[in-house]
Amino acid sequence: MKGQIMDKKIIVLLSGCILAVFLLAGCGNDEVSSEYNIEYLNKDKTKIVDVPYEPEASDTDGMIKEFLAKLSSDSDNVEYRKPIPNGVEVTDYSLDGVMLSIHFDADYSSMTEVEEVLCRAAVVLTMTQIPGVDCVSFYVADAPLTDIRGNIVGSMNQDSFIENPGEQINSIQCTTLKLYFANETGDGLVEETRSDVYYSSNVSMEKLIMEQLLEGPQTEGAKSAIPAGTKLINVSVVDGVCYVSLDENFKNQDYQVNEAVVIYSIVDSLTELSTISKVQISVNGDTSGTYRDNFKLSDMYDRNLDYVVSLEETGVTEEE
Template sequence: MKKIAGWLSFILLVSLFTGCGRQETDDPAYHIYYLNKEKTKVVEQPYDLKEGKTEDMIATLLDALCTNTDSVEYQKPVPGDVTITDWSLESNQLFLYFNDNYSKMQSTDEVLCRAAVVKTLVQLPDVKYVSFYVGDAPLADSRDNVIGLMTEESFVENPGKQINSIQTTTLHLYYANADGNGLVECEKEVQYSSNISLEKLIMENLLKGPDDKNLKAPLPEGTNLVNVTTTNGTCYVTLDEAFLNQNYEIQEPIVIYSIVDSLSEISTISKVQISVNGKTSGVYRDSFALDQLYERNLDYVVSADENETVSTEAQIEETP
């Protein structure tokens, strides 16, 4: 009887473990992101994707995104007259090329399409970023700013009803003080479209410079934002080559930490990496390596009152 009881216990344990294993495999590893029937948001549906070469898996997912569904509750995100003419994968970056009809889509449809495509493809382990091209030109927004590389975090949590709605938020930005050797925290209330990430909003306002005449823009004049994305708590900022232009009126730590401290005001960001056109080799000026991850550092922050005092003293000295 003891032996029988032991065998029964063993069989029961095996059944429990195999049952758990079946439950895990029943949970689909991949989803396709479609548009709901009202075309107001993206919805995910489980998809049985066979594991294999990354290139084959990409081709399968792209085909599914362009294929009509059998459901009346959701529809394919890529319209029938829009085709993917080519694609390539380079160092975890997937480049998608669309025909000219892509640029004829309505703005809300385009954002939803882009969100669905990116969210679907970045599920693949070898795809971290997705970039869109129309013809041979990189996709740009309504102000002709290149959108650049995108991740799942590039889109609001619930794209759809909130798309293109106007929201208001208060940014905490760090600009250079009058002498260029310190940072001054500024609160700025801004209105923005809900499909723009806070990271991009912060960088755009840093590049515009301060409204206060006693402060200075920390980044070199003419610098453009190429892309900004956040993954696993690290914000990756890509600027163009104008960032390397030297403005010795602003000390180099002030330039770096104006970016790092401003972005670190977002609770989900703990580290920041800055690259120039996607390249992280070399250093900024003398000592700030571009391949390093920088954390929040408030050692350079001075109060607004201190900055105004310095500015007033400077004006007095200049007065004949």
């Protein structure tokens, strides 16, 4: 068994909102020593719990079948819950090299976002303990699993759920974001407060903001200021400056949106964070050239709320 698996120090948690969670030891299982664990959920289904387990099978295929069966069955301990819930079935699996593909029925999609993340983490962390299984991919009704933006999740391994290997706690947290999108006419910014945004501690707040901006607004009378199809390459913060690298689709211009509105949709959203005072935007890491006519990519831009307008000014009444 690989050393890094033996030394695994990770627990994935979810909560209704920001919640600190501590690594749990299985009740009554402290004296049990095993090379393997089954990852169950705690009674409240807010975190994952390592429960030592000694498999009956010794071959890879036998262990895959046995572990999947355990993940779909409740523990003997009433304090633990199975991560694959009732109604969700594993329909097939295959091992190609070190890649384990697990197929679920369509009911997998009926899980809430919180339930799905917990289930996925528990399955990956359990199955990648098996010798010969290094990574796992999920399929739902024979289609690759996608995230809420429609992007394919792809293969996952133990590191997919670790922010810092030395940290014992990873959390799924909840926050409220203030974002800025273009108004319908493209000559102003509309403020949108987005509540109950869940995110993994693996994701930085600046990345979360950019992902939410690229996802588009939820407010009637607003639209995305960033050109359609733009993807985030990288985002980082150094000494109060946020460096945002977008792909070449950022150059695809929608001239119905003012160039300043595009820039300050990004800048004003990011500078809502107290850790960010300036923003520099690049295309594939290249800061040469000018965005349209007036905005040099090499410049660092300060917060500027001059373009923010109310929904009433745009002729739209805000609705819940």
